[in-house]
Amino acid sequence: MGKKRTSIDLGAMQGEDAMSGGGRDEAIYGNLYAAIVENHLEPGTKLPEDTLAEAFGVSRTSIRKVLQRLSYERLVDIRLNRGATVAQPTVKEARDIFAARRIVECGVLAQVVAKATPAGLDVLRTIIRREHEAEARGDRRESIYLSGEFHVVLARLSENETIVEFLAGLVSRSSLVIATYGAPMAGSCRHSEHEAVLDLIAAGDVEGARAWMERHLKDIERTVVLVEEEPAEPDLRKILDEVARRHRGGG
Amino acid sequence: MGKKRTSIDLGAMQGEDAMSGGGRDEAIYGNLYAAIVENHLEPGTKLPEDTLAEAFGVSRTSIRKVLQRLSYERLVDIRLNRGATVAQPTVKEARDIFAARRIVECGVLAQVVAKATPAGLDVLRTIIRREHEAEARGDRRESIYLSGEFHVVLARLSENETIVEFLAGLVSRSSLVIATYGAPMAGSCRHSEHEAVLDLIAAGDVEGARAWMERHLKDIERTVVLVEEEPAEPDLRKILDEVARRHRGGG
DNA sequence: GATGGATGAATTGTGTACGATAGATGTTTT
DNA sequence: AAAACATCTATCGTACACAATTCATCCATC
Numbered sequence: 001m002g003k004k005r006t007s008i009d010l011g012a013m014q015g016e017d018a019m020s021g022g023g024r025d026e027a028i029y030g031n032l033y034a035a036i037v038e039n040h041l042e043p044g045t046k047l048p049e050d051t052l053a054e055a056f057g058v059s060r061t062s063i064r065k066v067l068q069r070l071s072y073e074r075l076v077d078i079r080l081n082r083g084a085t086v087a088q089p090t091v092k093e094a095r096d097i098f099a100a101r102r103i104v105e106c107g108v109l110a111q112v113v114a115k116a117t118p119a120g121l122d123v124l125r126t127i128i129r130r131e132h133e134a135e136a137r138g139d140r141r142e143s144i145y146l147s148g149e150f151h152v153v154l155a156r157l158s159e160n161e162t163i164v165e166f167l168a169g170l171v172s173r174s175s176l177v178i179a180t181y182g183a184p185m186a187g188s189c190r191h192s193e194h195e196a197v198l199d200l201i202a203a204g205d206v207e208g209a210r211a212w213m214e215r216h217l218k219d220i221e222r223t224v225v226l227v228e229e230e231p232a233e234p235d236l237r238k239i240l241d242e243v244a245r246r247h248r249g250g251g
Numbered sequence: 252m253g254k255k256r257t258s259i260d261l262g263a264m265q266g267e268d269a270m271s272g273g274g275r276d277e278a279i280y281g282n283l284y285a286a287i288v289e290n291h292l293e294p295g296t297k298l299p300e301d302t303l304a305e306a307f308g309v310s311r312t313s314i315r316k317v318l319q320r321l322s323y324e325r326l327v328d329i330r331l332n333r334g335a336t337v338a339q340p341t342v343k344e345a346r347d348i349f350a351a352r353r354i355v356e357c358g359v360l361a362q363v364v365a366k367a368t369p370a371g372l373d374v375l376r377t378i379i380r381r382e383h384e385a386e387a388r389g390d391r392r393e394s395i396y397l398s399g400e401f402h403v404v405l406a407r408l409s410e411n412e413t414i415v416e417f418l419a420g421l422v423s424r425s426s427l428v429i430a431t432y433g434a435p436m437a438g439s440c441r442h443s444e445h446e447a448v449l450d451l452i453a454a455g456d457v458e459g460a461r462a463w464m465e466r467h468l469k470d471i472e473r474t475v476v477l478v479e480e481e482p483a484e485p486d487l488r489k490i491l492d493e494v495a496r497r498h499r500g501g502g
Numbered sequence: 503g504a505t506g507g508a509t510g511a512a513t514t515g516t517g518t519a520c521g522a523t524a525g526a527t528g529t530t531t532t
Numbered sequence: 533a534a535a536a537c538a539t540c541t542a543t544c545g546t547a548c549a550c551a552a553t554t555c556a557t558c559c560a561t562c
Contacts, residue, residue: 048513048514059546059547060514060547061546061547061548062547064514064515068316069323080514081514081552081553083513096414097413099411099413100411100413100417102358103359103414104354106358107354107355107358111350161347162347162350163350163351163354166351170413300544301542309517310516310517311518311544313517331523331544332522332543333543333544334544
């Protein structure tokens, strides 16, 4: 038997406890989600249903549901009869994601400023502190995670659940973009900047906060996506896959 | 005995053709999606898996997949062991949706203006023409559909697929909001306005287009949501469901 | 030696069966 | 008569089994 080392190697909590009902799916989803977003699973990694089912101690049925959900969120790619893989965002997708983030995160700032409370800002300061700690520790994974978390929690001050959910999806996908195209140190170098925007928000300076956010997001995009701007390796495989996807999308 | 509306009464295309493979799910999804968004199925209508499976001539497995997807798009509500129903957006949800639309649709206009072509604008003019025809015919359903389609196609000029997809979801949910809270004639009365924004876009007036869009969306929200601002019927059922949902969401 | 087609294993897609849960109905008790 | 309990039915959640498809390997042919 060809032992293809696809071994997933994640927590695999074999929950035989009283965790009946829907909570189990949620836990499996959470594990896979974290594994992908925190970059424990490289983009492109195959996610065979059997392997996952065995790893989590459930049947393929539950796994399929979770994979479908992750597919809706664009974190995994499901192709007909070919199974699921961790998504590999294209460069265009990456640009669209950051453009969307600029629109949403700048646009939501008016409501954020309007509804911001000292308590809410304190939560953000806590995140910044943890960011600094992770950075000092050299923990790149945690840095990236907290950097994203800051943006989501900031948006949450607007109390618009729909926007927050969408942004959370964009931030998750940003992690995949960083994992796919990012330079080794990108995404975690100049994030001490986060403090600046809090002062602008506390001062009620919507336009200032918007300008800051616009620049901040463009900085991140530059350090991440533009690295791939000059494709060192044309990578025929990826190009053909992209063509195939586009063609399929027309149906 | 209260009349239990379990009869689904949709097209039920019994496709026995060579439609094997994934295309079938897509077709079923499309039918259900259209039935919900075009308001053939009232918000709150139960969607039993067995009934749908029989109606479409497939097993529950496929139906479950479709319902999961619609649930992810917030068009149906799935509660544990209680099945799926056509979603009934809360008033807060409705407000969030329209706030999100203001942010996204105004925010995307810069790219729309930058990338708009005469051909693209012509597509929009065609939609406006069809809107007028539907309105003259008194076809409220088609009017609402085309009104939403206009906004989506307009955003599509930005060529940002991520944003378009999100906005499409918001527009779908707006249809549900209109179906749930809208006055009988709301949403289809003053849409001749759509023409105005095309001129602003063609002239490259981003700020003008943004101001127009902001006002347009606020107008729609006013004619739809504020009707329910003074709840004519407290509707205990809806309130309790809302409480239950909020309680469940804490997990 | 390279190309084309056929065969076999691995993996996914779909249908079906069984256990579990919620809501409804009917009965009993106060 | 109203309320509380038990049972019953309808529906969902999960697991399993079979059919369909893809991919890899091998062989024949040019």
